[in-house]
Amino acid sequence: MRGILAGWDSLDPALRWLMRINLIALTTATLLLASAYLLGFRHTSVEIDLGVMAVSIVLMLVTPPLCRRYGAPAAIVGLTLSALIFAVGGTWATPNLSPLTALLTMVPLLVGFAYLGRRWIQVLSVVAVAGSAGVAALAEWRRTEAVSEEWWINAVVIAASLPAGVAVVVLLVRSAYARLQGQSDELVESRRRVVEVADAARRSLERDLHDGAQQRLLASSVTIERARKELRAGRHDSAAALLDQLAADNREIVTELRELARGIYPPLLTERGLVAALQSTARRSAVPVTLDVADVERTDPQVEAAAYFCILEALTNAAKHSGAAEVHVTLRGRPHLSFTVCDDGRGFDRGAVDAGGLLGMEARVAAAGGRLTLDTGPGRGTVVRGEFAP
The missing domain is CATH 3.30.565.10 (Histidine kinase-like ATPase, C-terminal domain)
Structure with missing residues (x-):
């Protein structure tokens, strides 16, 4: 199983954890419902819910290879499709599950806020609003034409499905809160570091200018003064040599300043x-x-x-x-x-x-x-x- 889910390793740790928790919750609910079915609770609504959960699990397992190439969007699209299949199928089979299934249609939006851009969030917002409204309408319509009016069948399905779904939502909210708290702490720390780094960068730039270009420019000033004295004294060969040295020093200064500018921000x-x-x-x-x-x-x-x-x-x-x-x-x-x-x-x-x-x-x-x-x-x-x- 670790090899199958290896594609999730490229995701942000918090998103990877949520994907795995969702898969575990779905698998647990499916096993519980399958156990109830094997123990004799065999009914159409149970079969439909089992089929829906199996499809949702398959959709989740398709996402890891896609995440290697497309990252977080692939994971959240898979989560969205899985949640919608579960919501529609679960509501069709067991209308009493509609409060949970309507809530599940909003999960991808809550997850996506931290990882997707504006357009993705707009699409997921439409999915959440239309999905929850559609699930609620479907539940009301199915209540009058339920697959079964036996109370115990609905009770078995809800008992098997509800805890896992609630666990996903609770863990999602807890994770979102922890993430916001962590980001707040990181923001405070990053502000302190930015000030420290900016001060260090200014000191480094000042040191580089002082030890490099400034010293070379002072030396060039001395060379110019020496060349002037040689010219006044009529020693043209000596002055020409000093000017050649000055030209070479000037080229080195220009090169040094270019390197310094490149370190600040290279064109x-x-x-x-x-x-x-x-x-x-x-x-x-x-x-x-x-x-x-x-x-x-x-x-x-x-x-x-x-x-x-x-x-x-x-x-x-x-x-x-x-x-x-x-x-x-x-x-x-x-x-x-x-x-x-x-x-x-x-x-x-x-x-x-x-x-x-x-x-x-x-x-x-x-x-x-x-x-x-x-x-x-x-x-x-x-x-x-x-x-x-x-």
């Missing part, structure tokens, strides 16, 4: 996108870089910038601190943008180093709706992984 990232910017960075890297790219298209500029600067920071750390001989960068565009930077360096103990750089990377990725993880240790290299929700 190539804006003009041609993430892949082109990373290819350029890989060519200039002090450590050999292997770039593996697949299915990557232009996306949100904030996401592209977050991915680029985190990869750039990881490459810089590998070159300065890890002693790595090679770095492998993997970039994937489906089901959502993700990247991995893996080096063969000496690694490090996270508790023994300054976490400022890592906090900056995490804050940048989180601000773009993503998540960053770090896997490292002394003697086993470093792996940085980032993924952005669609």
Whole structure:
């Protein structure tokens, strides 16, 4: 079963958990109702509900392979179809289930809010409103032409189906609350980190300008003054040599400033996108870089910038601190943008180093709706992984 559901591993952990809980609840309800059927409660309404539940389970099991390619939308479409089949079929067989089945038509909308765009939410809103109204109308019509008027048959079906359905709704609400609470805590923490990162970035920029371009410009001023004195003294050859040196220094200053500007925000990232910017960075890297790219298209500029600067920071750390001989960068565009930077360096103990750089990377990725993880240790290299929700 784990292999069949492996496609859900690409989903957000909270969505993956909800999908599995829904599948477990459906399977449990089906087994309970099947047990009742085998024990002698054999009736048309029970058979219809069993068939509906089986179809709903099949629809859920179809989604994992699709999630590898399409991500959260595939999971929620499968959840929507499963909920609608269960709602209509369950209401047809047992009209007394209508309060539960009407509620189930709203579940995909509640789940989708955190993972889908506006158009998807609009469609799911229509499904929730029309579905719940349709289920309620169907229940009232079927009450007069019920498959069975025996109270115990309805009681068996409701007893087998209701707990699982209620459990799904309760867990969904609890998960949504926990998610909102977690996002609130993350927002407070991210604001603090953004301030820290911005201050650190300003200090770093000031240091780079002071130690680099500013010192070179001061040296150029000295060279200009020396060349002026040589000219006044009539030593034209010496002055020409100083001017040649000045021209060379000026070219180095321009190159240094370009590199500094590229680190602030590379024009190539804006003009041609993430892949082109990373290819350029890989060519200039002090450590050999292997770039593996697949299915990557232009996306949100904030996401592209977050991915680029985190990869750039990881490459810089590998070159300065890890002693790595090679770095492998993997970039994937489906089901959502993700990247991995893996080096063969000496690694490090996270508790023994300054976490400022890592906090900056995490804050940048989180601000773009993503998540960053770090896997490292002394003697086993470093792996940085980032993924952005669609």
